[in-house]
Amino acid sequence: MSTRARQYDATVLRREQVSDHLVRLTLGGAGLADFTSTGIPDEWVGLVVPGQFQSRYYTVRSWSGGELVLDVVVHEVGLVTEWAARDVVGEQVTITEPRGSFAMPAGAQWLLLVGDLTAMPAMARIAREVGLDRLDQRSIQIWAEVPDDLTDYLPEGADVTWLVPPAEGASDLAAAVEAIDWPAGEGYFWMAGESAQMRAIRKHLMRDRKLPSTAYDVMGYWRGGATRQPRAVDPGPIYRAGKAAGKTDDQIWADYDRANES
Numbered sequence: 001m002s003t004r005a006r007q008y009d010a011t012v013l014r015r016e017q018v019s020d021h022l023v024r025l026t027l028g029g030a031g032l033a034d035f036t037s038t039g040i041p042d043e044w045v046g047l048v049v050p051g052q053f054q055s056r057y058y059t060v061r062s063w064s065g066g067e068l069v070l071d072v073v074v075h076e077v078g079l080v081t082e083w084a085a086r087d088v089v090g091e092q093v094t095i096t097e098p099r100g101s102f103a104m105p106a107g108a109q110w111l112l113l114v115g116d117l118t119a120m121p122a123m124a125r126i127a128r129e130v131g132l133d134r135l136d137q138r139s140i141q142i143w144a145e146v147p148d149d150l151t152d153y154l155p156e157g158a159d160v161t162w163l164v165p166p167a168e169g170a171s172d173l174a175a176a177v178e179a180i181d182w183p184a185g186e187g188y189f190w191m192a193g194e195s196a197q198m199r200a201i202r203k204h205l206m207r208d209r210k211l212p213s214t215a216y217d218v219m220g221y222w223r224g225g226a227t228r229q230p231r232a233v234d235p236g237p238i239y240r241a242g243k244a245a246g247k248t249d250d251q252i253w254a255d256y257d258r259a260n261e262s
């Protein structure tokens with residue numbers, strides 16, 4: 001059986017500036033007719049922009065009425081960021097089949113979400129969908145490390161702690177997490193952002209908090225400190241191989257971090 005993820009052609013229908021560093025791209029067209037959401041609220045797709053063959057990964061902010069919305073962080077240099085910084089309406093892109101890894105246990109009574117700007121699309125979707133399905137917004141706490149005012153981006157009533165990034169392209173989320181006053185009882189911790197911060201947090205959750213790996217999902221979304229990334233490692237095959245080997249999501253994301261470092 002082929003392990004190649006399915007691909008879809010799409011057209012950029014609209015481009016809107018959500019905030020200084022966040023651009024919303026709405027994709028559509030006949031090529032998306034068979035696109036099917038996984039329903040997992042942190043699901044992502046690979047995006048290949050014109051003239052490139054490498055993909056970068058973006059969260060499905062929404063999929064509705066044949067339109068797929070991606071919110072793209074505009075940072076200094078990179079394949080997608082430089083493309084998305086200009087007027088790209090009408091251009092053709094390719095996206096890959098969606099995958100997701102959020103897996104809150106059935107008995108969870110609270111949810112902690114932590115992330116930087118790249119994690120905002122997933123945190124907004126998770127907070128809304130879990131809030132509609134399972135928990136009230138008071139049981140969902142969010143720590144968002146973002147350079148822009150995104151007060152209206154998260155669901156109304158969300159309990160949000162806004163953190164300012166220490167510098168452009170830098171993150172200090174690990175320190176923020178170590179200072180969290182952890183709620184009692186069973187819950188779920190989800191976090192995404194710069195990979196070095198995520199590695200530090202995995203150690204903290206395992207060694208200090210002694211959480212079972214089913215109680216958290218921590219994902220490195222991008223790697224700081226490097227110049228242009230030579231290639232992005234596709235999380236899809238690693239995810240499928242990990243699942244087939246019976247690994248937990250967290251073990252799979254640790255494998256993904258290692259693959260990105262090699």
Ligand SMILES: Cc1cc2nc3c(=O)[nH]c(=O)nc-3n(C[C@H](O)[C@H](O)[C@H](O)COP(=O)(O)OP(=O)(O)OC[C@H]3O[C@@H](n4cnc5c(N)ncnc54)[C@H](O)[C@@H]3O)c2cc1C
Binds near residue numbers: 075078168224
């Ligand atoms: C599952 C998953 C979901 C994701 N969802 C989103 C999403 O919804 N929105 C989103 O914007 N990103 C998301 N990301 C992160 C995104 O894939 C990376 O930031 C990616 O590297 C951006 O590609 P690029 O072509 O712009 O830069 P690249 O060519 O990959 O990198 C160029 C340089 O930019 C630096 N860099 C990369 N990203 C950032 C950043 N965010 N801030 C500062 N410097 C950076 C790198 O260190 C590198 O030196 C997600 C990643 C994963 C794995």
